[in-house]
Amino acid sequence: MKKLFLALTTFMLAAPAFAATATSSIPMSVEIAKQCTFSNVASEMILKEDGSDTTAxxxxxxxxxxxxxxxxxxxxxxWYSYISNAQNEWLKTGVGTRAVSDNALVTLHSGTxxxxxxxxxxxxxVSIHVSTPITATTRAGVYTDTYLINVYY
Incomplete structure (x- = not known):
């Protein structure tokens, strides 16, 4: 058995070398499209009558x-944002948005x-509050506005 193994090893080493080779290649790639998505977006913000911040x-x-x-x-x-009712009566609002990770302020309405x-x-x-004082004579009803988020990439 030992002799056979040696003979096979010798035979494999003594095999003739190939005179030429041929190669080829196939390029591979994948393109991943740029994308940005929103999640965990608050469905609604109910502002407080006392003028304190509502956050979402x-x-x-x-x-x-x-x-x-x-x-x-x-x-x-x-100059300022507002909420309004069905009779188009306005209450001024204060709005601010910050990045949680580093407290960077997000531009609102104008600027870069x-x-x-x-x-x-x-x-x-986002933090929003009613900045116009709500008094005993402020008309009852629902006052609304829409907060908008734009991401450019």
Whole structure:
């Protein structure tokens, strides 16, 4: 048995070398599209009559750098946001948004969007309060506005 093994080893080593070779290759790739998504978005914010802050949040997940900008649907001459009722009576509001990770303020209504590095899951907190005092003669009813979030990537 030992002799046979040696003979096979010798035979394999003595096999003739190939005179030429041929090679080929197949390139491979995958393209991952840029994307940003929202999650954990509050479905509604009920503002407090006493003027204290109401807070809510949302999450932005991006696989690329992005900028974020917020706005409200209702503005008076671009100077302040407001909520209004069916009779178009207004109550001024104060709005602020910050990135939870580093407390960076997100631009509201005008100015430069906040640049973010991306490749992350980022939480944001929005705080809104009624800044017009609500008195005994403030008309009863539902006052509304819409908070808007824009992500550019």
């Amino acid at each position: 949040g949302y999450t932005v997940t991006c696989n690329t750098p992005y900028s974020i900008f917020t706005d409200n649907a209702k503005w008076y001459d671009g 969007a906040l640049a973010r590095p991306g490749y992350s899951v980022d939480d944001y907190e």
